[in-house]
Amino acid sequence: MNFVEGKQELLSTWGTLATQWGINRTMAQIHALLLISPEPLSAEEIMEELSISRGNANMNIRELMSWDLVKKILKPGERKEFFEAEKDMYEIFKRVARERKRREIEPLLKVFDQLSKIEDENSDPKVVQFQKTVKNMSDFVTNANKTIDTVIKADENWFFSSIFKLMK
Amino acid sequence: MNFVEGKQELLSTWGTLATQWGINRTMAQIHALLLISPEPLSAEEIMEELSISRGNANMNIRELMSWDLVKKILKPGERKEFFEAEKDMYEIFKRVARERKRREIEPLLKVFDQLSKIEDENSDPKVVQFQKTVKNMSDFVTNANKTIDTVIKADENWFFSSIFKLMK
DNA sequence: TATTACTTTCAATAATATTTGAAAGTTTAA
DNA sequence: TTAAACTTTCAAATATTATTGAAAGTAATA
Numbered sequence: 001m002n003f004v005e006g007k008q009e010l011l012s013t014w015g016t017l018a019t020q021w022g023i024n025r026t027m028a029q030i031h032a033l034l035l036i037s038p039e040p041l042s043a044e045e046i047m048e049e050l051s052i053s054r055g056n057a058n059m060n061i062r063e064l065m066s067w068d069l070v071k072k073i074l075k076p077g078e079r080k081e082f083f084e085a086e087k088d089m090y091e092i093f094k095r096v097a098r099e100r101k102r103r104e105i106e107p108l109l110k111v112f113d114q115l116s117k118i119e120d121e122n123s124d125p126k127v128v129q130f131q132k133t134v135k136n137m138s139d140f141v142t143n144a145n146k147t148i149d150t151v152i153k154a155d156e157n158w159f160f161s162s163i164f165k166l167m168k
Numbered sequence: 169m170n171f172v173e174g175k176q177e178l179l180s181t182w183g184t185l186a187t188q189w190g191i192n193r194t195m196a197q198i199h200a201l202l203l204i205s206p207e208p209l210s211a212e213e214i215m216e217e218l219s220i221s222r223g224n225a226n227m228n229i230r231e232l233m234s235w236d237l238v239k240k241i242l243k244p245g246e247r248k249e250f251f252e253a254e255k256d257m258y259e260i261f262k263r264v265a266r267e268r269k270r271r272e273i274e275p276l277l278k279v280f281d282q283l284s285k286i287e288d289e290n291s292d293p294k295v296v297q298f299q300k301t302v303k304n305m306s307d308f309v310t311n312a313n314k315t316i317d318t319v320i321k322a323d324e325n326w327f328f329s330s331i332f333k334l335m336k
Numbered sequence: 337t338a339t340t341a342c343t344t345t346c347a348a349t350a351a352t353a354t355t356t357g358a359a360a361g362t363t364t365a366a
Numbered sequence: 367t368t369a370a371a372c373t374t375t376c377a378a379a380t381a382t383t384a385t386t387g388a389a390a391g392t393a394a395t396a
Contacts, residue, residue, distance in 0.1 A: 001282065001283070001285070001286055002286065002288065003286060003288050003290070003292075003294070003295050003298065006282075006283050006286045006298065006302075007298060009279065009282070009283060010279075010283060010298075010301075010302065013276065013279045017272060017276060019190060019382095020190045020272060021189060021190045022187065022188045022189045022190040022191075023190075024353085024354075025354085026354080026355080032301075035301045035305075036294070036297055036298045036301045037294070037297065038293040038294060038296070038297040039293075043372095043373080052355075052356090053355060053356045053357060054356085054357075054373085054374095055355070055356060055357065055358095055374080055375075055376085056354080056355050056356070058373065058374065058375090059354095059355090059374090059375090062374090079363085079364070079365095079370095079371060079372060080371085080372070081372085081373080087301070087304070088304075089304045089305060089307075089308035090308065093308070093312075104185060104188060108181065108185060111177065111178075111181045114169065114174075114177070115169070115174050115177060115178060117169070118169055118170065118171060118174045120170065120171050122171070124171075125206040125207075126171075126204075126205070126206060127171050128206070129204055129205065129206040130171065130174065130175060130178075130204045133200075133203045133204045133255070134174075134178065136255070136256075136257045137203075137257060139257075140257035140258065140261070143328045146328075146331075146332060147328065147331050147332075150331050150332065160311045160314075160315065163315050163318055163331075164314065164315075164318060187352095192383085192384070193384085194384075194385085211342095211343080220385075220386090221385060221386045221387060222343085222344090222386085222387075223344080223345075223346085223385070223386060223387065223388095224384075224385050224386070226343065226344060226345090227344090227345090227384095227385090230344090247340095247341060247342060247393085247394070247395095248341085248342070249342085249343080
């Protein structure tokens, strides 16, 4: 496998992985492309490399910026915009965790909160198990949420090495 | 909100969340339905509750079993099969982690391994940054993989409380 | 063995998510 | 101003994924 083949393999694998995690394939591929690029790329270059349309490129680049994974670079004297990815993997991980927390976990906790308020005098086992399940889900997600907060604040070596030490 | 409305809300929210994580909506809803059910349910009952076809129910129940989240229960004297979900949230989390690791992380590490073997004498910055990125991704995923192993072996209270203590 | 009571399969269909591309919008500079 | 060089939008088209349901398969029982 040479560089060009390897690049295709990486972009394709990364894109496939992304879809398994509910992330748009093109978004992941643009991200990977910027990760392996030593220089910021323009929309044109991204469109070219991935054979995608201008609209698609624009939309996914902006989505990446909203996740704080990519930033716009303006080169002096150039009118065009260039894009550059944050390259530190742990930083990427933290930013994704922060966004998913905000977009998904927090709304979910609100739903649990509402569901926990359901009062049914009724001691029907169905109601009892429902309430038990909501409580368990809610407690678990609350803990997961706190764990994410911990990770977001921690630094990489400390976090990973601490986790490993737990099992020694 | 009463019990019936709350149940609908939970099934719907859980299903939506699942799609954001690359998991089939129906699969997640069947899982949630079994989680709130005090008794094992038959395929018929699942079809009825979620208004889905027999084929769809069958397919997703089997998928849940392949994730080891649901098991088949045979009641003595009954020909029909019933299904029951593992209800412990941390156990569910570990089983999902174990499966995603096996299905996604391990194949991914193989790809990284191949990509790391690309030798291009060439000191083109594009090649250099490619190799650097593959190395970073690979190291990060390797660490994440080890962390998952740690979590899979740990028990809940110990794991969560240890994590929190890290930040004190 | 034949019938009944189920479960499984899968091609066709439907639902959902992504992508395109042309038109509209914006900014810069002559 | 106007034109050029870009970026953004979004309705329509396409691609992907999920669902249906009827037929085929299987196993228990009469």
